[in-house]
Each structure stands twice: as C-alpha cells, then as structure tokens.
Amino acid sequence: xDFHVFDTYVKANDGHTMHFDVITDKKNNEEAIxxxxxxxxxxxxxxxxxxxxxxxxxxxxxxxxxxxIEIMTNGYFIVEMEGCPQ
Numbered sequence: 001x002d003f004h005v006f007d008t009y010v011k012a013n014d015g016h017t018m019h020f021d022v023i024t025d026k027k028n029n030e031e032a033i034x035x036x037x038x039x040x041x042x043x044x045x046x047x048x049x050x051x052x053x054x055x056x057x058x059x060x061x062x063x064x065x066x067x068x069i070e071i072m073t074n075g076y077f078i079v080e081m082e083g084c085p086q
Contacts, residue, residue, distance in 0.1 A: 001025070003071060006032040007058040010040065010048045012083065018045070019082040022055065025071055029057060035076035043085055 006022040006029070022032045022039075029052055036050045063071070070077045 001062065001068070002060040003063050003068070004032075004060050005058045006036070006055050008032075008036050008050070008055040010036070010045070010050055010054050012045055013047055016083050018048075018084050020084055021058070021079040021081065022076055023063060023067065023071065023079060024076045026075075027057065027060070029055065032057070032076075035078075039076075039078045 003023050003025055004027045006024070008020050008022055010018050012018050020039075022035050024032055024035060026032070033050050033052065033055045036055050040046070040048045040050065063077070067077045
C-alpha cells in the first residue's frame, strides 16, 4: 500500500524553521494540514501557521510496518527532518 508524504516547513515560536514530513493514507492536503497542526500542538508549537503553502504533497511511497501501524492507529506519522525538538 502506498502512503502519501506531505513536505512541511513551519516557522517555530522562536523563529527558526522546522522541516518535517506528514505521512498519511489520505491524499488530501487539508487532512495533512490538520495532522501537522495536531502534531505541532503536541510539541507546544500552538501558534505555528500551517497552510497549503507550508504543507505540500510531495510523493507516495511504501512504509515500514511500524509506521503503517501508527498511521492506521493515529491517521498519520511525522518524520522529523530539521529544526524539530529533540
């Protein structure tokens, strides 16, 4: 099964840029944006702006079983790339 990757760049509360991917089984930009906002709230980045300018469909790919289980459970998986909290 292919999953859809949305490349996301968001300005953090302190002004630096966070780069992460939202992976989901839905090829719907609005849902990916909602998942990005949910994850940002979970890391206390409530004020970060996420629109279709910051979160864009990139490609589709297969994923590992662990990631697939998380997507089936939570609706999405976040791959932290750059500038995300440790």
